Amino acid sequence: MESIRKNKLAITVFMLPAVILFAGIIIIPIIMSFIYSLQDWNGITEPKFIGFDNYIELFTSKSAGFPKTTLNALLLAVLSVFIQLPLSLALALMISKGIKGERFFMTVFFIPVLMSTVVIGQLWLKIYNPNYGVLNVLLDRIGLHSLAKTAWLAEPKTVLLAAFLPNLWQYVGYHMLLMYAGIKSVSPDVIEAAKIDGANDWQINTRIIIPLLKPVIKICVIFAVTGSLKTFDLIYVLTRGGPDHASEVPSTLMVNMTFDESRYGYGSAIAVMIIFLCFFFAILIKKGIKTEDYDEK
């Protein structure tokens, strides 16, 4: 058995396909991205090495607006953490306690997660349509005639929230599912014991379940924040970053700079920044939310 476990040939054969795939499509491209980000290059002429000029431009140039796109993405992150996650948690708490229709609610709330973001985007484009969209029709029916004329995705004032709303809506079910699974794994004995001690529902939720749920909540926060920093599909479908870059996020700016403006170096600098921001926030949250061991207390 020893020799079988250390069979060098077998190890090589087993590892080779994954290593080639991973190195060829992920490791090497990331290194290349970093190298491109130090160059001034349009894909046609010779690339010119310019050091960190692209990064300096990212943070100083007003026209390109990278800081603003990052702020937009962070706004989405904040909305996700403080609106989407509490809503998911509330829904998860409500359905996880053996109520009637538990399976039904679970199944329905999860449907938006499975739908393609392009379909959801196209659907919301129709919902937001200023003349015929269902949102304005409803607003008109309930008497808000002046609001009912709003072109939600075309006005700089409303576009950001309007473009983020489907994003928040779509993934409530996903976070709810994770939290639901977490709540289900809390031992019923603990809850039973608390009940015998006279705890009411609110106390059980806030003093027992939510503290025990911390590791899951932490994962949800990481997903919500990194997901917001990476967000692309819905913004691309709904607004392409417009009007006048009002709803631009880092990834739409990256695609725009790279493929519409042929600024390969600059686009790569944005790509590197997106990777950096994702890792930075993931580590920050991991360190920031302490999940202490309850046995030791």
Place this chain on the structure above:
Amino acid sequence: MKSKKLNKVPVGAYVVLLIWTVLCVFPLYWMFTFSLKENAEIFGENVLGLPKNWMWSNYADAMRSGTLSTHQMRDSTILLGFKNSIIVSVFTIALTIVCALMACYALTRMEWRGRETANNIFMLGLTLPIHAALLPVFLMLKSLKMLNSYQALIVPYAAFSLAMAIMIFGSFMVNIPKELEESACLDGCGTFGIFFRIILPLMKPAISTVIIFTFLQAWNELMFANIFNSEKRFSTLPVAINTFFGSYTTKWGPIGAALVIATFPTLFVYAFISRKIQESLIAGAIKG
């Protein structure tokens, strides 16, 4: 003893749950009903109700769009997108599973130096955004003359699914008792024999989890699909819908029909295995 008495849930909770149910279902209901209506109904006469005349012809229109003559369905934007998405998803799943299973066996069951490091490097893939590789992979594909081909999407999708697949397989494989392998070894199995005869058959539940996970990613991905395969012949469904129906603005019925067609397969499968799908997505998140 199981006291499975239903908890008293305050009415308020039911109200919230029902409101959210409506918010989840209403867009779908609206999509389905307007896919069967005429513009006149959608635009005023009957915005919210069920269609008066069920315009099934909208579905025929949606499928016919992009065809040069009305009889050549093989040029249909939506059907082509459908076919391409299926081809890309199936091969992505196959490639991911083969690579991940093999690597996972070497990473969890075999003994060699650098094993830990290799595993950690793969796990970095869980956090790395797909954006990071966009331009370099695009340039790579361009120089290999492989833009607008199935492999242009299959290979990158598989690469980005690999980390998750290895993680899911790994957490499953560590629970397979080592004694099974040892007795197989005594019976004369070599490394490959153990892998194919002992490990593979036991991995079935984990494989279905990975299939679900990888399918959802490959079926819905937009960024790579949009940039690598912009030609209609190789466009996947998300791109087909976005480009060809984004510009199709005058008649809403066929647009709705196309959206329903694109959504139907996922929802159909979900109706039958919703629990398995939910469990798969939990497995992909919690163990990470």
